Amino acid sequence: xxxxxxxxxxxxxxxxxxxxxxxxxxxxxxxxxxxxxxxxxxxxxxxxxxxxxxxxxxxxxxxxxxxxxxxxxxxxxxxxxxxxxxxxxxxxxxxxxxxxxxxxxxxxxxxxxxxxxxxxxxx
Numbered sequence: 001x002x003x004x005x006x007x008x009x010x011x012x013x014x015x016x017x018x019x020x021x022x023x024x025x026x027x028x029x030x031x032x033x034x035x036x037x038x039x040x041x042x043x044x045x046x047x048x049x050x051x052x053x054x055x056x057x058x059x060x061x062x063x064x065x066x067x068x069x070x071x072x073x074x075x076x077x078x079x080x081x082x083x084x085x086x087x088x089x090x091x092x093x094x095x096x097x098x099x100x101x102x103x104x105x106x107x108x109x110x111x112x113x114x115x116x117x118x119x120x121x122x123x
Contacts, residue, residue, distance in 0.1 A: 004088070005088070006035070006089070006090055007090075007093070008028065008033060008035055008037065008090065008091070009032065009093045009094070010028035010029055010037070010094050011028070012026065012027065012029075012096060012100070012104060013027045014108075015103070015107055016109070022042065023040050024041055024107050025038060025039065025040035025041075025107065026107050026111065035052070036051065036052065036054065037051070037074065039065070039108070039111050040111065041113075046061070047059040047061055048061075048063055048115070050063060050076065050080065050084070052084050052087070053084075056084045057084075060076070060080050061115075062115070062116070063075070063117055064119075065112070065118050067104070067120045068121045068122060069123060070093060070094055071092065071093055071094070072090075072091075072092040074090040075089055075090075076090075105120055105122070108120070
């Protein structure tokens with residue numbers, strides 16, 4: 001069953017080029033709800049890996065991500081949402097320093113390299 005939306009207040013770690021795993025990733029974690037949402041992609045991979053909760057994983061061709069100064073909005077295809085935990089829409093609220101925000105944006109650009117679906121609306 002597809003749920004409409006989950007809202008999370010997250011801490012974010014991100015890397016445009018993680019040396020240990022040779023991939024770009026964005027990991028968002030809401031400690032109060034014990035819930036994670038992450039995106040990752042290996043340099044030569046065609047698909048983006050989406051992970052939610054604890055190790056529910058799907059590899060997708062498309063995902064829609066919009067970033068503003070304190071919010072990431074993610075939209076998954078209905079089929080992808082059904083294969084994970086049933087949420088199609090994610091609102092991920094966060095607070096980052098300017099350098100952390102730059103790292104987040106650089107990581108998302110690397111993950112979405114050659115793909116559509118990324119919208120960045122920051123000042």
